Amino acid sequence: MSQTIPQTTVTLDHPVDFARWRSATRALVGQHVPPEDIAWHVAPSGTPDTPAPAQAAPPFRIPRETMQMAADVLQSMLPDRFTLAYHLIYAHVTGTAMPPPDLARIEDAADTVRAETAHLRHDLFTLMQRGDGQEAWHATMAATTYAPESNARFMTFQLSLAPWRLALPGRRMEWTGEKLLYGQDDAAPAPIAFGSLPPPAMPLVTDLDIPRITVLPAVALAARTCRICPMARHATQTVFGEGRSDARMMFVGEQPGDKEDRAGRPFVGPAGQLFDRALLEAGIERDDTYVTNTVKHFKFRPRGTRRIHEKAGPEEIANCAPWLAAERRIIRPHVLVMLGATAASALLGRHVTIGRERSRAITLEDGATGVVTVHPSFLLRVPDDAARAREYDRFVADLKLAASLRAPVAP
Structure with a gap:
């Protein structure tokens, strides 16, 4: 059986690049490009930006709940999370049905992200209240999803915009007081925009003290x-x-x-x-x-x-x-x-x-x-x-x- 070769490649800036994924999805779904025709890649550190598709497409609306589900999936560590999230939007716009196994994987991934978000915020409060007397707050945290990245704003607000650093499995994140830095352990962290991250699985003000x-x-x-x-x-x-x-x-x-x-x-x-x-x-x-x-x-x-x-x-x-x-x-x-x-x-x-x-x-x-x-x-x-x-x-x-x-x- 012949295998479908993707006709379109989209390169994202970082593993949780929701902004570029959303922009590409809007363009490609509007043209009814099927999920199997798209290859999603994350640019290695230091790789120049590769523009996402920017073709004009008819406007369409996605319910807030559906887009949040896609954002939740993108915070999972499933290797095909970008394709699954795209397929969710594609199915809604085209009126087609997702394969039940894929839909079940999406729901399971979203549940995992929501659960880890709740634990993350509880653990963050514990760490913040403990304090270490240093100028910049820092902590090490285990995580099985990208929920910490999506809650970077939450941490920044809760710490009153003061600098912080967070070490995660294989990666680290830092707020300098002026910009957000992010990268893998084997490379220097690079600036990323808060707006590029997925909205967290729980509203930012939920649990905010x-x-x-x-x-x-x-x-x-x-x-x-x-x-x-x-x-x-x-x-x-x-x-x-x-x-x-x-x-x-x-x-x-x-x-x-x-x-x-x-x-x-x-x-x-x-x-x-x-x-x-x-x-x-x-x-x-x-x-x-x-x-x-x-x-x-x-x-x-x-x-x-x-x-x-x-x-x-x-x-x-x-x-x-x-x-x-x-x-x-x-x-x-x-x-x-x-x-x-x-x-x-x-x-x-x-x-x-x-x-x-x-x-x-x-x-x-x-x-x-x-x-x-x-x-x-x-x-x-x-x-x-x-x-x-x-x-x-x-x-x-x-x-x-x-x-x-x-x-x-x-x-």
Whole structure:
């Protein structure tokens, strides 16, 4: 019987090069190239990059669960894992069936990767808590899959972006504080991109000990991977806070809106522009503050081509609470300004009526001073010009009150 000779060769940069595998798969599946016509190779250390196929192909969509299954298989050490993962996508797009033995091997491999991911994170926490007093955290770990590579981001976030090294069977990985290095034991490690690695079998924020993260950039990067609540699956992106990590004033709103969701920055839409104007009138420089939201994703309902804002519910607020708590813990503001009832209720831990709580100083448990006021979007909804002007002036007065409560800058 004659053996099929592959017509296409794809060379990957490293053994877990998910990014190049995905790019090649998208091009080749779109052209209905069967799995047996493709040879997958990993470039030896020092070999120049070989471009993956880049032919134009009709667009197609793959369910998140199917793509994650493929990513899980790529973290196994099966010698034909790239072919199996490709066949999984090919079968979905072409409507064909995989041979049952191959499908069973995929499921077994994915189960092994998920189990090792859970053990890996437990072992990592044990090693991290033990510590060795050295500048760069390092450890040696046994592994039967490539799950450690896929969890490189997890380690980096959990260690607050500090340098680390991990020795694995036949290979090693290192984060220098600026770049990720990876290689076999018999060769010098080379830089690889976090984005080239498969998404881990468990979401990055699962098992992440957020209170142990000590720097704001690590919290922000970790939050951008969050897929805990359904909002995260529909929003364009996570909208984390921005501003000074040593800000004396912190402003907290409800959630990003349509403009913020697209831009990836808080308070940049119409309410944000009004907020900026009011800050200036109150003598506050936005660049000297920290601005964020209780909820980090845009909750909306579609109406034609528009996305209509929906109020964040208790579940979304609870899911995002660790991110807000981390921002507050790291920044340690002197004054915490709560913009609207949602933010005030979340931060004070009780139901808040704006009319009853606003325009006064509130001593908070951590020693900071809280001020409750309206959300800037409320001012945009006041229909009467005279009433809107009065409410705006009152809002500015609340901001001036907050500014007066700031502790003086040390000489």
